[in-house]
Amino acid sequence: MRRTRPMLDPAGVKNMKQLIDLRWIAVIGQIITIVFTQWVFHIPLPVELMIGILSSLIGLNLLSLFRWYTLPSASNLELMTGFLIDVGALTALLYLSGGATNPFVFLYPLQLALAAVLLASWSTWTLVGITSICFAGLTRFYVPLQLPAGGVEQLFDLHIIGMWICFVLDAVLLIVFMSRINRNLRERDANLAGMRQRAAEEDHIVRMGLLASGAAHELGTPLATLAVTLNDWRRMPQFKNDPEMLQEIGELQHELDRCKTIVSGILMSSGEARGGSIVVTNASDFVIDLVREWSSSRNSKALKYGRFAGEDCRIVSDSALKQIISNVLDNAAEVSPEWVKLTATHADGMFTITVRDRGPGFTPEILENLGKPYQSTKGKVGGGLGLFLVMNIVRKLGGSMSAENGEEGGAIVTLQMPMDALSMEDEDVGHIWV
Known part of the structure; x- marks a missing residue:
């Protein structure tokens, strides 16, 4: 039987995508700033060099779209590299536009705040050291702004306006992206909790x-x-x-x-006496044999079965696969000894087994805790393991189990398994339990 691949943690890539989105916003904001400074405030800038830097960021983002949107995970080092690229581009733009006198120098803390959430401790402190050095360097080495005639009197006002714009950008971007990143981290924690439970x-x-x-x-x-x-x-x-x-x-x-x-x-x-445990058969024959064996061993005529619906195909019949379906039938027959119905279908690559009964149905507590051990209405010590075992075995096959109460009474249990997981593989036939 095929086994499902382990789930990969997508939080790193999701956070990298957040940095890519932040870079797009930064590029757009910097282009708007350059346009206003150059052609509205008439302060000359080395536009060619600055556009070259922004073009490099655009090219990096385009490449990232093809790389990070297809990878399953992103490491701490890769995230740190993205931060360093952004810090380097910001430093270059500030160098060309007044250095530390440029109010947009306070975009550095935005990078550090995001890094504190996303990166390992040593990476964050490394980025703090690098940005501090960049800030210190910009106080001594930069291209001074060439103010127009009479612009000195307006310099303070322009600086205050720039600081206000920078503050608004920092606040808005921090709230937006921190909220997104926290959501990603919560999803990751939920996935980890689910994996631990499994x-x-x-x-x-x-x-x-x-x-x-x-x-x-x-x-x-x-x-x-x-x-x-x-x-x-x-x-x-x-x-x-x-x-x-x-x-x-x-x-x-x-x-x-x-x-x-x-x-x-x-x-x-459990892996012993393997010679007789695996049989290659058709899906329809598997269900017919299952119905016949179950009815014979229980001396019951309650089980009703029509015919296999959908395309028939070859599958590997394992004793454990029969056992989990028989377990569901046993539960149904216990509460509905006069009538139990089984249907089997193959559609959209899924092998579906549905068992219906005319019993009292599931209680809300059982439906809410479906598949958890020791959840039973029978009052037996150690009971409630049947559906727990069924759900876990079906889940190992990449399938799912669901339960509901019928509109006309009774319970309905549905098992769905990928037909690929039940089909014969090249020289690789195993047991569900293994």
């Missing part, structure tokens, strides 16, 4: 599998002893000549054979 559940399943395998081994000897005893009883005159006793012995033999089948299934699912 790992804990899978560990619980492994421990249960080990216990079940050990119990199956231990049961082998007493079951064999019972089989020998029943065969001896069949030949004893006091039982052989009593039809009623022979019938009861036959029923005991049937139940014993069922116990042996269950034990063999546990051993096969």
Whole structure:
């Protein structure tokens, strides 16, 4: 069976995309500033050099669109490199437009605030040191602004206006991008919490599998002893000549054979006795065999099954796959012993099994905690593991399980599994449990 790939943390790439968006805003804002300074306030600037720097940022962003929008993750070093590029471009533009006297020098703290959230501690402090050096350098080395005649009197007013614009930009961009970044980080934390929960559940399943395998081994000897005893009883005159006793012995033999089948299934699912555990068959034949085996082993005529809907195809039939579907059928038959309906379909690459019953349905608490262990309405100690096991096995196949109450009463449980996960692979056939 194919296994699903581990989920990758997308928060790094999402944060890198935020930096790309911030760079677009910075480029647009800097172009507008250059236009106003050059042609509205008539302060000459080295426009060619400044446009060259901005063109480099535009080219970097265009390349980033093809790179970061296709990668699964971004490292701390890659994020830091993006910050350093932005700091370098800002320093170059400030150098060409008055250095530290330019009010837009206070865009440095915006970079540092974002870095404090996104980068590792050492990276943030490294960026603090670099920006401090850049700021200090701009106090000594820069291209002075060539003010027009009479512009000295307006210099203070222009500086105040520039500081106000810089403040508004810092405040707005900080709020917008910090909110986005915090959302990304919350999503990452939620994904990590989900992965931890899934790992804990899978560990619980492994421990249960080990216990079940050990119990199956231990049961082998007493079951064999019972089989020998029943065969001896069949030949004893006091039982052989009593039809009623022979019938009861036959029923005991049937139940014993069922116990042996269950034990063999546990051993096969745990990786032992592999020779008979995997069968390549059609999806429709798999469902028909499942229905026949379940009805026969439970001596039940309650299960209703029509025909397989959708395109038939070859799949790998594993004993554990039958077991999880049988588990759902057992739960349905327990609350609705007179009528249980199973439907099977193949559509859009998904193999779907739906089980309906006419029981009381699920309680809101069960639906809310579907798939969690020990969630049961039967009041049994240790109960509620059936759907927990089913959900985790289906999830390992890349599928899903859902449950709801029918409009006319009863419960509906739906299992959806990718047909690719059930199909034969080239020289790679494994067990669901592995």
